Amino acid sequence: MELREIVLSLPTDRRMAETFLQSQGLRLEEDVEYTVVAVEGDRVVGTGSLSGKVLKCIAVEPALQGQGIASQILSELVHEAFRRGRDHLFLFTRPENETVFTPMGFSVVERMEKDLVLLENRANGFVQYLVALRNHREEVGVSGSVVVNCNPFTLGHRYLLEYAASRVHTLHVFVVEEDRSVFPTEVRFKLVQEGTQDINNIKLHRGGPYIISSATFPSYFLKEPSEGTRLYGRFDATIFGKRICPVLNITRRFVGEEPYCPVTSIYNQCLYDILPKYGVQVEIIPRLEKGGKAVSASTVRKLLSEGRWRETKDLVPPTTFEFLQSEEARPILDRLKKAPNSRH
C-alpha cells in the first residue's frame, strides 16, 4: 500500500478520489485543498483531504479497515497541514466512527444527537478556550451576544450592535476569525473596535475556532447553500447554546435579518430552532435601510469594486471610510476589483 497525492486540477487524477468516495457514499467536497489516496496495486483503497484546518472526505475500503490505512492517511494530512503552518486541526465524523479517530489522539469537541461529532487534535482545546472566555463573564444584569463577520464594518453593523447593546447590560460581540473574507481578520476586528468605541457595554472577542469557523460551520464559507448547510448550522448553534452561552451567562442572541444571502438565512433559522432549548432567546433585527435598500457589506464591496466612493461613504461609519482610503486598504481594494462577487 502506498500513498499518492492527487493533483486536484487534473480531472483524471481527481476522479480517482471522487469515484472511490462515491462508492463509500461520500463525495469530494468543493473546498478541499490537498487530497491523498491510498493505492494497492492500481486500486484505490482509501482517501483523505485537507481543507483549511479541517480534515475531511476520509474513507477506507470496509474490507481493509483496521490495518492502519486510515492512520497513514491521517498522518500524511496532519503533516501537510503542519507544513502549511496549521497545527490546530479538526475533523467531522459520524458518531459510529468516533472510535476510529480517538485512538489517534483526536478528542471530542461536541456531539450533536446522532448525526455529527466534531473532533480536534488536542486534549483539552475547547475546555481551555472556555476557561479563558470565562474571565469575561458578567454576573450583573442580562448578557447578550452578536456574532459578526463585518467584511467590512458598515452602518448596518453599527445599527445592529447599537440596538443590541441598548437591550442588554453587557453585549459580547464575537468577530468571526477566519481568513476567508476579502478583509483579513485583523482588519475586520480593528474596524469593529474603532467603530464601536463609544458603546460602553460592548465586550469584543475574536471568534476563535469554535464560533462560525471552518471547523464548526464549514458551509458558511461556501457561496451556495449545500445539503450540509442546515446540518452544520445546527451544529454551530448547538456548540454556541450548549457550551459557550453558559460560560458567559448569555441569554440573548441578536441576529440581523438576512434578505440576500441564502446561507446566512438558513443559519439564522437554525439559531432560532436550537438556542431556545438552551435558554437563549433569539431576536432577529430588521436591517437598517438607506434609500429603500438594506445596508449590507456585500453592497459596500460591490461599490468599492466599482470605485463608487461617494455612495460608499453613505453606508459606512467614518472610521471604516478612513481605513478604506488608507494605504493599508489598497491591496484589499485590488483584490475586490478582481473578484467583486466574493462570498461574505
Add this chain to the structure above:
Amino acid sequence: MRILHSGTAGTLESSDVMITVERNPEKGLIIELESISEARFGNRIREVITDTLKKLQVQDVKVRVQDRSALDCTIRARLTAAVFRAAGIEKYPWEELE
C-alpha cells in the same frame, strides 16, 4: 536549546507517536498527552518526556503528544527530532545523542 517555532515529528500509526513542540509563553513545561495507554503508562510517558527535555536542555515548552503505544525509545527519538526542528537545527549531532 532555544525553541524558535513549533516543530513536529512522528505519525499517528500504531506503535508510533506524533509529538509537537512549541514555546510556552509562560514559564515551565506543559505536557498535553492523548494516549490509548494513558491509564497504564501515562506517568511513564511523562517521565520519558521530562527526562529527554532535560538532557536536551530545553525549558519553557509545550509538548503535545498523540501516542499510540510507542516504546520509550520511539518517544525519545520522536521528541528529540521535534525539538531539533523547533529549534531550527538541521544537522543532528548523532554522536552526542544516546
